[in-house]
Amino acid sequence: MDIETLLKNTSRSLYLSVQALPGNMRPAFGIAYLLCRYADTIADTSILPAQRRLYWIERFPLLLKEQNRQEISLLASEICGGSENPYEKELIKNLLPCLQVLNQVSAKQLPIIMDVVQAVCDGMKIDLNAFPEEHSAQIQAFQTPDDLQHYCRLMGGKPGLFWSRLICTTTKIDMPEKEFYELGQHIGDALQIVNILRDLPKDLRIGRCYFPAQDLAQHGLTAADLLIPENATRFEPVKRKWILWGVNNLKSAVRYFAQLPKCQPGGRAAVAWPVLWTADTLLKVWQTPDLLNPQKRVKIPRSNIYSTMLCTPPILISNLLFNKWLGGKLGKFN
Template sequence: MDIETLLKNTSRSLYLSVQALPGSMRPAFGIAYLLCRYADTIADTSILPAQRRLYWIERFPHLLQEQNLQEAAQLAGEICGGSENPYEKELIKNLPPCLHVLNQVPAKQLPIIMDVVQAVCDGMKIDLSTFPEEHSAQLRAFQTPADLQHYCRLMGGKPGLFWSRLICATSKIKMPETEFYELGQHIGDALQIVNILRDLPKDLRIGRCYFPQQNLTEAGLTAADLLDTANSTRFEPIKRKWILWGVNNLKSAVRYFAQLSKTQPGGRAAVAWPVLWTADTLLKVWQTPDLLNPQKRVKIPRSVIYSTILLTPPILVSNGLFNKWLTAKLRKFN
């Protein structure tokens, strides 16, 4: 299977953003996503014990650098059959073609890719070393808000940094790069807390509570209490606290977007869409009274995704319109 098809099949709505990117950014972004997704498949496979998965997650960035095809084949052999997703199965079998594409990326973009893969692997090491085995019937929570913020920075903020460094490598911005990078990390933090919020019931049932014990104790809850949908009301203040943390981070997108060149409308669209969809998803989580219910999967409908795309053209030439659009969405949190 070719890399373009792998990307389309594994990235869902993100593929729409990738297609909008300028040609100078698309290969690097696409292969970085696939390699991070490959690492995610290693971390989540059900056929290896956590310690073996931890070994491979630690090895994965080195494997990419060393281009050891024998080791790549060993890895694929160990995790083959560990996913029910047919597209992940194809990805598992296609690491060598991914390595080939990685080798074609311009030299100045290669360190950017390796840095984000390393950061995401570091986040997955936290998963595998902090939480119990998925089928152990045990449940553990992060201890402090700082733990959750650090995790969001690795899994979301560092990809936001990757995106920002890629932009700076292919176009000019007016503000200092370090400031631009920090804004990008804040946006990535917001994208990650959305994933954690909407995946909460599923994560709890594999032993993972990302919401800190400190917050739970203040609400008179334990991680195990969150397995009971009847505790949704008691969990509501914690849910809203972290949604507002995400909203506050997402506000960075206004200044970030204003730095993007209007001569690259595709690049502006590729930033605007995930930000606007994240705002929509945060609101949907905010308005969901029983987030702990495992029968519910919070996500925005396809109609919202495509309507956002259809309404995009004016903001490609106006920072002010993007500001108004995003701000109007974020005002709904009260």
């Protein structure tokens, strides 16, 4: 299976953004996503004990550098059958073709890709070390808000940094790169807290509570209490605290977007779309009173995705219009 098909099948909304990118950024962005997704498949497979998954996650960045075919085959054989997603099954079998693409990216882009893979693997090591085995019938929460913010930085902020560094390999920006990178990390933090919020019921049932025990205790809750959907009302203040944290981080997109050249409309669209979709998803979570219900997964409709794309052209030539559009969405949380 070719890399573009793998990318399309593993993340349709991200695939749309990748297609908008300039050609000199597309391969690096696509392969970085697929390699991080491969690592995620290792970390989440239920057919290996946590310690074996931890071994492979720690080994994965070096595996990409060394590209030992025998070791790659061993990894694939150990995790094959560990996913019910047919597209992840295809990804598991296609690490070597992914590495062929990795080997073709520019010398300037390669270390950026390796850095983001390492950061995401570090985040997955937290999952495997901090939380119990999925079928242990135990549940554990992060202890402090700093724990959750650090996790969001590894799993979202560092990909945001990767994205920003990749832009700077092909595009001149006006502000200091360090400042641009920090804005990108804030946007990535917001994207990650959205994932944590909407996956909350599923994560709780495999023993993972990312919301800090300190926050829960302030409202008389424990991680185990979140398994009871009727406790959604008591959880509401914690939910809203972290939604607003995501909203505040997403505001960084205003200054970030203004740095993107109007002569590169594809690059601007590829930034605008996930930011706008994240704002929509945060609002949907905000308006969902029964977030703890395991039968409900918050998701914006496909029509929302396509309508955003359809209405995009004006903001590609106007920072002011993007600011008003995003500001209108974020203003609904006041």
